[in-house]
Amino acid sequence: MIGNPDFLTARGPDQAPELQALESPEGELHLRFFTTSGDEFALPATGIKEVISVPPDRITPIPNVSPLLLGTLNVRGRVVWVADLGQFLGDATLLSTDRPEISVVAVEDQDTMLALAVDRIYGMVWLDIEEILMPTNVPDGMAPFLRGEWVFHNEGDRRLRLLDQVAILRSARWAA
Template identity: 35%
Template sequence: MKVSPLLWVVLPVSYVEEVVQLRPQDISPIPAVNPCLLGLTNQRGKLLWVLHLESFLGIKPTPLAKQISAIAIRIQVPNVGICRLACVVMALEEIITLDSQKFVPVPKKIPARARTLLSGLVNFDKKTYGILNVNEVFRILNPSIVGGDTIGNVTNDLADLSTA
């Protein structure tokens, strides 16, 4: 997935639910929520949070297009069920098979937020891809369900995000 002009990310296909095409008017903003959460949309009768992944990774976001591409991701949480989220991306690419032996650590020059959300980097087809840590994305957004932090800490985590 192309997240920004200079960043591509990959994630395990087991987390992918579907590709979602939206228009900005399909997203209902929620007051007093960090701007990286664009709001909610109705996806076949169920509410789906829409996350501006570029902003969430701590990168200055590019303006949204008239047609928004997003990838709906999901995790299974014990005693809760399936949690879903749509991540806005600039472009989607094909499914690729990567060799985990070729993953490398995220360098310190990458913004701190992105280092937290990427579990590594991998070179493929003359591009460097960040490996999105989907569990960490959900943990930061909703630690009371996924575990690890308190609601106060997630507010602090989101307050640290770039909103430029």
């Protein structure tokens, strides 16, 4: 049967019609998520080390550190700082830790890892980097950490802002 040419081409009498060719996605893969303010952001998949949901009691609070930091977390044997990304970007509302799990996005650059706690994760999407625009109406505290934004005119001018994880990791705000 395997030597039968009809078997190899899926054209035999008992074979299903030919499958449609899968379309290759356009753009680059990104993780979409929301902060407590409801703002929507994206990070390139290439800069993400891991995405996890953790119970709040697995984040160990550390006294006398920046108020932006929720504490530390053990990520595969490595102790990593966990930060409230929304507060880091200027949200007035703190991330609620009064819930069963907190969504955390671990980003890494040159052996420096930081876990960014976010309100909720939308998922992975393909986005065309060629369509990115310079951000407009952005708070001054957020601007240094943005690469640009996508504006979806067919969705009421919804904005999806692309974050620069290296700028976030290297920020002087962590020392405050």
